[in-house]
Amino acid sequence: MSPLVDLRRLPRHVAIIMDGNGRWAQCQGSDRTIGHQEGSRAVRRIVRASRRVGIEALTLFAFSEQNWHRPPAEVVALMELLRDFLISERDELLENGIRLRAVGRVEKLPPRVREILDPLVAETAHLDGMTLTLALSYGGREEILDATRALARRACAGELDVDAIDEAQLEGALPSLAVGRVDLLVRTGGEQRISNFLLWGAAYAELHFTNALWPDFDEAELYAAIAAYQGRERRFGRVQGATTETTAPVLPSLAHEAAGE
Ligand code: IPE
Ligand code: IPE
Ligand code: MG
Numbered sequence: 001m002s003p004l005v006d007l008r009r010l011p012r013h014v015a016i017i018m019d020g021n022g023r024w025a026q027c028q029g030s031d032r033t034i035g036h037q038e039g040s041r042a043v044r045r046i047v048r049a050s051r052r053v054g055i056e057a058l059t060l061f062a063f064s065e066q067n068w069h070r071p072p073a074e075v076v077a078l079m080e081l082l083r084d085f086l087i088s089e090r091d092e093l094l095e096n097g098i099r100l101r102a103v104g105r106v107e108k109l110p111p112r113v114r115e116i117l118d119p120l121v122a123e124t125a126h127l128d129g130m131t132l133t134l135a136l137s138y139g140g141r142e143e144i145l146d147a148t149r150a151l152a153r154r155a156c157a158g159e160l161d162v163d164a165i166d167e168a169q170l171e172g173a174l175p176s177l178a179v180g181r182v183d184l185l186v187r188t189g190g191e192q193r194i195s196n197f198l199l200w201g202a203a204y205a206e207l208h209f210t211n212a213l214w215p216d217f218d219e220a221e222l223y224a225a226i227a228a229y230q231g232r233e234r235r236f237g238r239v240q241g242a243t244t245e246t247t248a249p250v251l252p253s254l255a256h257e258a259a260g261e
Contacts, residue, residue: 004223004224004226004227004230005053005223005226005227005230006230007053007054009230010053010054010055010226011055011183011184011206011226011229012055012056012057012180012183013055013056013057013058013059013179013180013181013182013183013184013201014050014055014057014058014059014182014183014184014185014186014225014226015058015059015060015061015182015184015185015186015197015198015201015202015205016046016058016059016060016061016185016186016187016188017061017185017186017187017188017189017194017195017197018039018042018043018060018061018062018188018214018217019187019188019189019191019195019213019214020035020188020189020190020212020213020214020215020216021035021036021038021039021213021214021215022035023035023189023213024038024039024213024214024215024216025038027213032074033074033077035213035215036074036077036078036081037081038215039214039215040081040084040085041215042214042215042216042217042218043060043062043085044085044089044092045217045218045219046058046060046217046219046222047089047092047098047132048092048096049219049222050130050222051096051098051129051130053222053223053226055130056130056131056179057130057131057133057179057180058130058131058132058133059103059132059133059134059135059176059179059182059198060132060133060134060135061135061138061195061197062082062134062135062136063078063082063104063135063136063137063138064135064137064138064139064195064196064197065104065105065137065138065139065142065196066139066195066196068108068137079109079110079112079113080112082109082113082117082136083112083113083116086113086116086117086120087116090120090123093120093124093127093132094123094124094127096129096130097127097128097129097130098124098127098129098130098131098132099124099125099126099127099128099129099130099131099132100120100121100124100132100133100134101121101131101132101133101134101175101178101179102117102121102133102134102135102136103133103134103135103136103138103143103175103176104135104136104137104138104139104142104143105137105138105139105142105146106136106137108137109136109137117136131179133176133179135176135197135198138176138197139196140176140194140196140197140198140199140200141196141199142196143174143175143176143199143200144174144199144200146173147170147173147174150173151165151169151170151173170200171200174200174201176198176200176201177200177201180201181201181202181203181204181205182198182201182202182205183205183206183229184205184206184208184225184226184229185197185198185202185205185206185207185208186208186209186210186225187207187208187209187210188210188212188213188214188217188221189211189212189213189214190209190210190211190213191209192209204234204236206228206229206232206234208225208228208229210224210225
């Protein structure tokens, strides 16, 4: 492992936008699908490395809600790769105590994927070595919309006082937040944008962009991202040196004061 990584100050929740498979394939003169295949190998590598280092929660952007608009053949290939990945990783997840979760509009995934995904999520639900969340058919805006609808429904049913809706309530309705807010958000592939990933949870995440295309993202790249995170000072809107928190502090009493209540 890189000597640059301090194991006592790891980001608790790491999220990755795994981008650049298509360009990787293009550089090789291959079909985009080959890039996704190599990308799948990189997922295995990074899940293992994250578990070994001691990351508590890893969230991977595997397929966005907007990715459904890609050519049908590419979507089919991605779904088959996802199915293959889940089948081949089952033992690895179980042996390493990795809990698998899926967030996003998973009901849109083909039954061929759901029939592997759902039992694996159930089978690993009790494991506490690391939580691996796959964002599938996921969009940050869509997630916030769905949560808003769920809270509105409860309010209409008289189960929820509208004035009592606070950050904690909303976060409780956002499945991606079940493993906490994001500490480190990595994007590979050279683009510097969020692309509708964890919009709420990444509000105070440290961002790390690398030009490495996802199939080339290896352990050294992961350690470099963690080292970059460890070199930052997280201020959460306060002044320098005023917080030693490693995750965003929740200070409801101060928040109310600031709002003039
Ligand atoms: C990321 O790689 C994989 C998915 C979005 C599913 P891309 O397929 O976006 O690769 P580029 O960005 O076209 O190179
Ligand atoms: C983001 O990559 C989605 C995933 C990595 C699954 P995209 O390639 O879809 O994002 P844009 O189109 O470059 O913003
Ligand atoms: Mg892309």
